[in-house]
Amino acid sequence: MQQLTWFIKTIAKYIGPYKWQVILMFCCIIFNAAFDSVSRVSLKFLVDAAIIPQNYRLLVLIISLLCIGAILYIAIGLLGNFLGARLGIIITNNIRRSLFEHLQGLSMEFFGRRSAGDILKCIISDVKTVEDGLISAGLTVVVMAMSNILFSTVFLFLLNWQLATLTLMGITLCVIAPAPIAQIATAKGYHVLQKEGEISSLLEENILSQSVVKLFGMETRASQEFDRELNDLQRIYVRAMFLSYLVQRIPLILFVLTQLAILSIGSVMTYNNYISVGTLVSYQVLLLNLNLYILALASSIPIFIDGVAALRRITDIFSETPTVQESPDAVALPHFSQEICFDTVTFNYSTERVGVKNLSLKIRHGEYVMFVGQSGAGKSTIVNLLTRFYDPDKGSILLDGIDLRHATLRSLRSQIGLVSQEVILFNTSIRENIRMGDLEASDAQVEAAAKAAEIHNFILTLPQGYETRVGDRGGQLSGGQRQRIALARALVRDPAILILDEATSALDVATEAGILATIDRIAQKRTVIVITHRIAQALRADKIFVLEHGSITASGHHTDLVEREGLYATLWQQGHQTSHSPKLPLS
Numbered sequence: 001m002q003q004l005t006w007f008i009k010t011i012a013k014y015i016g017p018y019k020w021q022v023i024l025m026f027c028c029i030i031f032n033a034a035f036d037s038v039s040r041v042s043l044k045f046l047v048d049a050a051i052i053p054q055n056y057r058l059l060v061l062i063i064s065l066l067c068i069g070a071i072l073y074i075a076i077g078l079l080g081n082f083l084g085a086r087l088g089i090i091i092t093n094n095i096r097r098s099l100f101e102h103l104q105g106l107s108m109e110f111f112g113r114r115s116a117g118d119i120l121k122c123i124i125s126d127v128k129t130v131e132d133g134l135i136s137a138g139l140t141v142v143v144m145a146m147s148n149i150l151f152s153t154v155f156l157f158l159l160n161w162q163l164a165t166l167t168l169m170g171i172t173l174c175v176i177a178p179a180p181i182a183q184i185a186t187a188k189g190y191h192v193l194q195k196e197g198e199i200s201s202l203l204e205e206n207i208l209s210q211s212v213v214k215l216f217g218m219e220t221r222a223s224q225e226f227d228r229e230l231n232d233l234q235r236i237y238v239r240a241m242f243l244s245y246l247v248q249r250i251p252l253i254l255f256v257l258t259q260l261a262i263l264s265i266g267s268v269m270t271y272n273n274y275i276s277v278g279t280l281v282s283y284q285v286l287l288l289n290l291n292l293y294i295l296a297l298a299s300s301i302p303i304f305i306d307g308v309a310a311l312r313r314i315t316d317i318f319s320e321t322p323t324v325q326e327s328p329d330a331v332a333l334p335h336f337s338q339e340i341c342f343d344t345v346t347f348n349y350s351t352e353r354v355g356v357k358n359l360s361l362k363i364r365h366g367e368y369v370m371f372v373g374q375s376g377a378g379k380s381t382i383v384n385l386l387t388r389f390y391d392p393d394k395g396s397i398l399l400d401g402i403d404l405r406h407a408t409l410r411s412l413r414s415q416i417g418l419v420s421q422e423v424i425l426f427n428t429s430i431r432e433n434i435r436m437g438d439l440e441a442s443d444a445q446v447e448a449a450a451k452a453a454e455i456h457n458f459i460l461t462l463p464q465g466y467e468t469r470v471g472d473r474g475g476q477l478s479g480g481q482r483q484r485i486a487l488a489r490a491l492v493r494d495p496a497i498l499i500l501d502e503a504t505s506a507l508d509v510a511t512e513a514g515i516l517a518t519i520d521r522i523a524q525k526r527t528v529i530v531i532t533h534r535i536a537q538a539l540r541a542d543k544i545f546v547l548e549h550g551s552i553t554a555s556g557h558h559t560d561l562v563e564r565e566g567l568y569a570t571l572w573q574q575g576h577q578t579s580h581s582p583k584l585p586l587s
């Protein structure tokens with residue numbers, strides 16, 4: 001009952017706007033329940049008042065009334081079904097819509113912690129399970145069964161109060177007895193859904209990394225891992241389902257025992273002329289009706305339990321709050337014109353994952369700065385903090401003297417163009433992918449950005465040109481082409497700050513040189529922040545920051561840094577000796 005109350009309370013806010021439709025649907029169900037009971041109790045009048053006393057007029061009247069009732073029963077039943085189907089999808093989609101909107105507001109920290117497959121499962125399948133528990137089987141069946149039980153009980157009392165009291169005691173027991181096990185079954189059901197979520201993540205990971213799986217011959221290992229997960233699921237599922245079926249079975253057993261008792265006592269009462277034959281027949285038919293609805297109620301319990309468990313997973317997501325939030329008095333940042341300042345910033349992804357510590361630096365407007373350092377030194381973390389994907393644990397980041405925590409996210413992010421290591425393209429046309437950088441951009445601006453990113457000529461060679469779809473995650477393009485489209489997307493918004501996080505890593509030397517020349521040109525008008533392992537690019541920078549274990553150990557121009565002994569000089573020497581466009585060695 002506690003579960004039912006929580007379920008109804010939680011779901012009420014989605015049902016609220018459609019309350020009249022829900023009430024109408026429940027009225028249809030209640031009408032049908034009433035007709036069910038009336039048609040069964042009419043047997044008493046048919047037998048005792050029409051058939052036995054041979055009253056033909058009354059017989060015809062009762063049958064005619066039953067026929068009219070049956071037509072209404074069918075029509076109103078169909079209306080109830082239609083409303084059920086309609087409300088089902090409306091409520092399902094409303095939950096999905098709210099979940100999706102909520103997800104858009106969550107911070108990167110959440111997406112780093114929860115797997116995509118699990119979130120997908122929650123939005124698609126868990127929401128459907130809630131709908132099943134709510135409309136198809138849950139509340140609909142509860143209302144149908146409860147109103148039937150109520151009407152039947154009233155008629156049972158009218159027929160014979162002694163037998164009805166006994167029946168009522170039996171029904172009360174049927175409802176109360178399974179409650180404690182239902183509680184445990186719901187908790188187990190939640191575990192099943194969690195495990196299914198893990199399996200979805202595993203599947204998603206496997207599908208997205210098929211090239212790695214194949215290349216490294218990981219097929220058998222992947223199948224074994226999948227098999228292990230399925231076996232775990234089987235173990236949890238059997239326990240959860242057994243408990244669920246137990247909850248379903250208890251009321252059925254109790255009701256059969258009640259029925260048996262009533263049949264025996266009722267037969268003895270009829271034999272001794274305490275009640276008429278019509279009363280006994282009518283009573284038994286009403287009891288059969290009750291049996292049917294107790295069966296329906298019991299069958300809906302496992303579906304309802306699943307619905308409650310799924311709703312818990314959904315509320316888990318709703319209870320997530322963004323770690324990066326816009327303060328209520330946030331101001332819009334003016335167009336960047338002075339400097340970016342990191343003031344003793346410390347940030348850890350988690351207790352054991354250090355991002356940056358005590359980091360202080362200044363980047364002046366119009367500067368071309370570069371961050372170098374070994375892998376894991378914290379270079380991308382600086383970008384994550386500057387874009388406010390994460391907030392510092394200590395210290396502050398200021399843009400033109402305004403703490404980013406006091407600025408609106410839109411005014412900050414609209415000034416930044418970011419091309420990162422991992423290029424993310426959407427499965428739409430090249431034009432739309434570039435336009436995502438600035439939704440207001442004209443076709444001419446999109447093409448100008450593509451020209452600046454040196455991808456325009458390639459796009460023209462495609463049969464559908466700018467209208468060519470790039471495929472899922474840009475899979476129909478090469479790595480370099482994807483990176484150039486991402487660069488065009490960043491350029492189309494004409495950003496005050498352009499950040500390139502290993503943005504040219506997938507390009508050949510000639511294309512890279514072309515793009516670097518473009519960036520040199522772009523850099524004259526804006527601030528450019530480059531993160532790269534190709535240390536030869538450091539020659540172009542006004543200022544270089546050397547990062548080691550989350551801290552800046554040196555900064556300055558290339559010529560100053562090579563003269564000083566330290567990591568930069570070592571990296572430069574190592575890199576310079578190995579190739580024309582040397583790369584930093586990995587730690």
Ligand SMILES: Nc1ncnc2c1ncn2[C@@H]1O[C@H](COP(=O)(O)OP(=O)(O)OP(=O)(O)O)[C@@H](O)[C@H]1O
Pocket residue numbers: 112349350353354355373374375376377378379380381382
């Ligand atoms: N989303 C994350 N969750 C937890 N830890 C993270 C996350 N991103 C980075 N880290 C950790 O933070 C540290 C700094 O990572 P960062 O990505 O900033 O390094 P990097 O210098 O950019 O490395 P690379 O040159 O390899 O890209 C690393 O130890 C890394 O494992």
